[in-house]
Amino acid sequence: MSNNATEMTEASFEANLNSVLKAVFPWAGTDALTHQETFTIRLGHKDISVEGKSSLARGRFDILIKQGDTPLAILELKRPDIELQEDDVSQGLSYSRLLSPPAPLLIVSNGNETHLYETYTGKKIDDSNIQDEQRLTTLISNSAELAKKNKEYAIKALLGPNDQIWQKIFDDLSMEAFNELIGEMPELLKPLVQGFSIPRTITPQILDDLKSQARLMVIHGPPMSGKTNVLAELYQFLNSETNFIPLFIEADDYSEGILRIIANRLSSCIGFSFDKEQVRTWLRGFSNNESGPSVVLIIDEVSGTNFKEELTELTSTSYGGKLKFVIAINDGDPDSLLYRGEHRRKATPLSRRAKMFQIAPLDDVEIKSAAKALYDQRVLLEKGYHHTVAYRSPWLLRSLGADAVASLKNVPNTMLAGIPPILGLNFFDICGMHFASKPEMKLLYKKLANAIIEEHQEIDKYHSEILNMLHMYLVHENTIKKHFKYRELKELEKEGLLKKHLISDKVVYIPRLQEYLAFELSRSLGEQLYSQIDSSPDAVEQLSRLSGTIPFGDIIAANAILSCSNQKPILSNFFYELIKTIPKRNEVKEGFKGRILLPGDHKGNAMEHLPMEFVLPYAPEDPSYFYEDINAWLILSHLASMPIVGIAENGSHVRIDTSLLVAVGSCPFPLLRPQSTNQAHHTHNFPNGDTYLCGKDGLIEPITLSICKSMAREQSLGTKIIQKALEKESLALLMRISIALYKIIEMNDHATSTWAQKQLGNNVSPTLSKLLDHAIYNSSPLINSPFHED
Numbered sequence: 019m020s021n022n023a024t025e026m027t028e029a030s031f032e033a034n035l036n037s038v039l040k041a042v043f044p045w046a047g048t049d050a051l052t053h054q055e056t057f058t059i060r061l062g063h064k065d066i067s068v069e070g071k072s073s074l075a076r077g078r079f080d081i082l083i084k085q086g087d088t089p090l091a092i093l094e095l096k097r098p099d100i101e102l103q104e105d106d107v108s109q110g111l112s113y114s115r116l117l118s119p120p121a122p123l124l125i126v127s128n129g130n131e132t133h134l135y136e137t138y139t140g141k142k143i144d145d146s147n148i149q150d151e152q153r154l155t156t157l158i159s160n161s162a163e164l165a166k167k168n169k170e171y172a173i174k175a176l177l178g179p180n181d182q183i184w185q186k187i188f189d190d191l192s193m194e195a196f197n198e199l200i201g202e203m204p205e206l207l208k209p210l211v212q213g214f215s216i217p218r219t220i221t222p223q224i225l226d227d228l229k230s231q232a233r234l235m236v237i238h239g240p241p242m243s244g245k246t247n248v249l250a251e252l253y254q255f256l257n258s259e260t261n262f263i264p265l266f267i268e269a270d271d272y273s274e275g276i277l278r279i280i281a282n283r284l285s286s287c288i289g290f291s292f293d294k295e296q297v298r299t300w301l302r303g304f305s306n307n308e309s310g311p312s313v314v315l316i317i318d319e320v321s322g323t324n325f326k327e328e329l330t331e332l333t334s335t336s337y338g339g340k341l342k343f344v345i346a347i348n349d350g351d352p353d354s355l356l357y358r359g360e361h362r363r364k365a366t367p368l369s370r371r372a373k374m375f376q377i378a379p380l381d382d383v384e385i386k387s388a389a390k391a392l393y394d395q396r397v398l399l400e401k402g403y404h405h406t407v408a409y410r411s412p413w414l415l416r417s418l419g420a421d422a423v424a425s426l427k428n429v430p431n432t433m434l435a436g437i438p439p440i441l442g443l444n445f446f447d448i449c450g451m452h453f454a455s456k457p458e459m460k461l462l463y464k465k466l467a468n469a470i471i472e473e474h475q476e477i478d479k480y481h482s483e484i485l486n487m488l489h490m491y492l493v494h495e496n497t498i499k500k501h502f503k504y505r506e507l508k509e510l511e512k513e514g515l516l517k518k519h520l521i522s523d524k525v526v527y528i529p530r531l532q533e534y535l536a537f538e539l540s541r542s543l544g545e546q547l548y549s550q551i552d553s554s555p556d557a558v559e560q561l562s563r564l565s566g567t568i569p570f571g572d573i574i575a576a577n578a579i580l581s582c583s584n585q586k587p588i589l590s591n592f593f594y595e596l597i598k599t600i601p602k603r604n605e606v607k608e609g610f611k612g613r614i615l616l617p618g619d620h621k622g623n624a625m626e627h628l629p630m631e632f633v634l635p636y637a638p639e640d641p642s643y644f645y646e647d648i649n650a651w652l653i654l655s656h657l658a659s660m661p662i663v664g665i666a667e668n669g670s671h672v673r674i675d676t677s678l679l680v681a682v683g684s685c686p687f688p689l690l691r692p693q694s695t696n697q698a699h700h701t702h703n704f705p706n707g708d709t710y711l712c713g714k715d716g717l718i719e720p721i722t723l724s725i726c727k728s729m730a731r732e733q734s735l736g737t738k739i740i741q742k743a744l745e746k747e748s749l750a751l752l753m754r755i756s757i758a759l760y761k762i763i764e765m766n767d768h769a770t771s772t773w774a775q776k777q778l779g780n781n782v783s784p785t786l787s788k789l790l791d792h793a794i795y796n797s798s799p800l801i802n803s804p805f806h807e808d
Contacts, residue, residue, distance in 0.1 A: 023687065034095060034129045039083070041132060042091075042125055050085060053093070057082040061288050066186045068113065078191070080113065082121070089114075091123035098129045107133075108354060111140050138492055184304075184313075185263050191283050192253060192266040193531045199246065199268065201394065204420040206531055207515075209246040214395060214419070216388045216412055218244065219253045222377050228262070228314060228342055232373050234333045235344045236355075239377035240490060241519060244412040245346040248318050252344060256314055263304075264314045275328045301332065305341035312340045321343045326332075326355055326368065333371050379410035388415055392427035397422040402439030404718025405699060407571065417533045418445075439716045440723060441570060443656050446537050446577050458673070460538070462502075462510055466529055467538040468503040469493045470547075474567045489569055491532050495525040542575045544581030551582065551592065558595040558650075566649040572691055572720070575649075576656035593657075593664060593674055599650035603687055603707065606642040610634040643687070643707065651689055652720065654682050659724035661732075676735060679728060680742045682721045683751040686710075688795050689721055704793045710750060713757040726758035730765065732772050740777055749789040756782055 039051055068080060083091040092114045094106045110124040114137040124135040136145040152454035182618065201208030224235050235258060237245050249266065256264040266280055274282075277294040284292045306314045317325075325345075333339060347355060356369035380388060390397040397419050403409050415760050438444070470491055488567035497519075498507070507527075510516035515530050529535050543561065550557040561578065565571035579592075611633050659679035663671050682689065686708040700712035717723045729736030743751040758783060 032071065034098075034127075035081065035093070035445050036388060037129065038095065038125065038127045038132055042134065046194055051090070052084050054082040054084065055079075055483055057117065059111075059113060060118050060542070061116065061187070064187065064190060064287055066183060068182065071480070077237060080110075082117070083125070089117050089119060091125050092117075093122050093127065096126075100128055102126050102131065102133060103267060107135060107140075107778040109118040110359055111135060111137060117760035132526055176207070183312075184300075186265055187284070187287065188265040189257065191287055192257075192264065194283075194287075195268050196250065196253075199250075203416070203423045204396045206417060206420060210250055211416065215247055215251060216244065216380065216384060216391055218251065218384060219381060221248055221255065221740075223257050224248075224252055224375060227373055228256070228312070228344070228691055231339060232328070233339060233342050233370065234372045235374045235375060237344065237346045237375045237377055238348065241348055241517060242532070243377050245377055246318050246647070247412065249344065249346055253316055256316075261311045262314055263311050266316045266318070268318045269309045269320055270326070275325060276317065276329060301341055302337055306338035307340055310340065311509075312342055314342045314344060317343065317345045318645070320347045320355070326366075329355075330367055333368065349520075351563070361674060379407070380412065385410060388412070392419050392422075392437070393434075395419060395423055396426055396434050397436045398436045400436055400439045400716065402718040403437070405715055405718040406440045408441055412535065424648050438723065440661065440720060441573055442720065442723060443573060443577055443580070445533070445570070445573055446540065459510075459515070462506055462515075463529070463535060463538045465501045465506070466491075466498075466516075466535060466544060466731075467542040468492065469497050469543060470539065470568070471564070472501075473497050474564060485577050487567070488601065490519070490528065490755060491529045491535050491569060492519075492526045495527065498527050507691075508789070509521070536570050536574055537577075539568065540577035541581055543578035547578055555783055556597065558592065559599075562596065562599065562649045562653065563668060565653060572649065572652040575653045579653070580660070581659060592652070593662075593678070596650040597678070597681055598652055601648040601651050601685060601687075601689065602609055602641050602646040604646065605707070606634065606638055606644060608634060608637040641707065643709075645687065648689055651682050651685065655679050655720035655724055656688055658682060658721065659727045675728065676738060679721070679725055680746075680751065681740055683725055683743075683754050684746070684748045685721070686750045688719055690719060706791075706793070708750070708793065710753045711757075717757065717761055719754070722754045722757050725754055726761050729755075729774075730762050730767075730770055733770065736773075736777070740781055744781060744785055747785070747789060749786070752782055752786045752789065 023377060035053065043051065056067060057069050060066075070714055079093075079095045080356055081093040081095060082089060083093055092110050094110045096102065096106070105565055106126050107124065110126060113120040114124050120137055122137050124137060126133045126135070135141065136143055145205055196210065199208055200210040200212055203211050220237070224237070239245055250513065253264050253266050256262040265280070266281075267276070269276075269279060277297045280296050280297045281292045284297070301313065304310065307708045329343065329345075331337075333343065347643075356366055356372055357364060385404050388409075389403065392399055392415070399409070408414055418437050422437055425435050426433070470493055473493060474487065497645065502510075510529075511518070516527050517530070519526055543564070547557060547561060550560075561575050563574035568574065658675050660675060662673070662675040662678070664674040666672050688701070688709060688711050690699075699718070700715050702712060711719055711722070717726055725739065739751075742756060743755055756778065759774045759778045763771050763778070765771055
């Protein structure tokens with residue numbers, strides 16, 4: 019219920035204001051004085067706008083009184099039921115002293131009693147009014163002297179109790195930090211993009227916990243997983259709410275701790291020296307102010323050992339519940355931060371206080387949000403994108419989006435740039451440009467590539483990091499030191515291209531611009547292939563095996579072959595070595611033995627290799643299969659998208675890609691790189707064990723995408739492939755051709771679309787319908803095939 023005695027309304031404010039002004043300045047007419055509800059004070063280098071009405075809900079109004087353009091007084095006007103206190107005087111004097119020019123008077127009043135203070139000395143004036151203008155002139159002259167004295171004291175006094183001032187300062191400090199991290203889409207070294215962000219599902223979860231009693235939230239995940247974007251998103255939410263004062267800090271380059279970082283940044287911002295003890299005192303004051311907003315320190319790139327002591331203190335019961343922390347930390351670091359002892363098993367106070375949030379690859383909701391965010395940039399993720407695990411990595415979507423946005427320059431606003439639903443050889447088109455003007459950086463990344471190749475050739479040595487190595491490029495410290503000089507490592511770190519991290523208690527280096535590293539990996543492997551292809555019979559097998567252990571290994575190996583072919587002709591025998599490594603489908607039966615790779619434990623460890631061997635005591639109720647030796651055909655799936663002319667042993671030129679499309683496209687099960695995802699594919703499963711991807715998911719299989727590209731590029735080649743499929747009565751090949759033709763029909767080119775419609779209606783669909791009927795009602799294959807051999 020409203021109470022007129024305890025509520026300050028606009029009308030009551032005006033009445034009280036006029037009454038106080040008449041009492042203090044009896045010689046001045048009401049028209050001679052003006053008041054401002056918003057005024058600006060100068061804190062060192064910063065201009066801070068003070069909103070007088072911001073404290074109205076708490077029964078106080080801060081007003082600047084002026085005569086013409088000259089400040090006369092700061093008036094702290096309170097509700098009649100609120101007593102005048104010393105804090106009102108301290109804050110009001112700071113306001114008066116930090117105006118430019120300073121106001122000579124401070125007036126503190128609740129309507130019942132009024133006190134006057136001289137700004138210059140801070141002393142109370144015995145009289146309750148200024149009897150004449152002469153005395154006011156003297157006070158104005160004295161206040162001018164204040165412009166040269168006591169500024170630092172006024173600033174530090176004002177910072178103590180005033181949450182409005184802290185809000186303004188923290189906002190400025192946060193924006194300074196964010197401005198260093200924000201760039202345009204093509205600026206890939208900047209983790210944040212102006213006008214582009216992917217909403218994450220953990221952000222509202224953290225926000226809900228901040229509104230409760232939780233005081234320490236820890237976001238952990240692998241590097242480049244989007245932790246900084248989550249913190250930026252969280253900051254925006256908090257900054258829009260009146261009951262929070264957030265401060266964003268990037269702590270990566272600091273080792274002094276939280277208090278020193280804040281003190282240094284305040285000193286730089288305002289222009290006066292602040293120390294850790296002052297910051298500690300202010301934070302403690304805020305933490306215990308039950309009626310004020312919560313201060314939330316949002317800290318990125320926290321190192322467990324550097325911040326452990328201060329976080330333990332600042333989250334203890336010595337501080338109140340109004341001080342909260344959200345920190346981002348890399349996988350592997352949570353143990354050093356939250357646990358102690360030789361094996362990191364003994365809990366610390368922080369482990370009991372912390373609430374953990376794992377940032378995982380984009381889930382189904384998030385990747386749809388990413389597609390929308392890209393669409394807002396006129397970039398279309400084509401149908402089927404959500405089946406590609408690589409697209410669950412925010413850094414990769416950012417890289418592909420940057421290239422797509424760049425392609426729209428000087429293009430009408432009605433046109434979109436498309437990103438294929440799966441990664442193909444076009445992935446490398448975006449990679450070479452980033453270092454065109456930095457040849458020395460290209461050389462260093464080539465060294466990184468060679469170090470990674472060395473480690474992956476002995477990947478079984480790195481059990482505890484094997485899952486990370488399958489999905490992210492990283493190099494262990496002992497390996498990288500064999501390839502780099504100390505100065506070179508520091509140069510990469512200075513450029514922000516290489517960061518040192520702790521994963522499973524081991525020091526590793528993780529490169530930024532991983533898409534460019536993939537490009538350099540393909541070039542290095544191409545050079546190795548060039549030197550081995552004529553002398554080593556195992557060159558093809560080694561390349562195929564390596565492609566299965568590194569991120570994007572299939573397209574890297576395919577691009578390596580193209581890179582090699584640009585330097586020397588490749589004999590047809592080379593492709594024969596790949597094609598003869600036929601993928602195998604095996605049924606899971608009773609007694610099946612296996613080993614599982616699982617993520618780490620609940621404490622937030624990095625992914626670990628757990629030697630969980632198992633034996634199935636009985637066969638699965640429904641037939642289940644596992645696939646072997648698919649790497650070689652995955653490589654061929656990408657190569658087949660391009661016109662390839664090989665050299666036969668007799669020296670003649672042979673068109674190879676047609677044979678590759680037909681052979682690989684006839685595989686009776688999906689040729690997809692193993693993916694760590696719960697996203698299921700829609701498939702058509704037949705009694706004889708054959709499995710085909712459903713066209714409703716789009717072009718999510720590399721060989722189907724290659725068939726589509728080839729037929730769209732050369733209709734004569736497409737007709738030849740279709741004829742081969744009809745002659746062989748290959749259900750697998752016709753299923754893939756059908757999906758490709760439906761995609762071609764959607765294309766803008768009328769002639770190509772018409773050709774696809776005729777081929778589908780007259781040739782493909784009738785035969786496909788007959789073969790499907792046979793496959794559904796018969797358990798035996800239509801033709802003798804190496805895929806069905808025992």
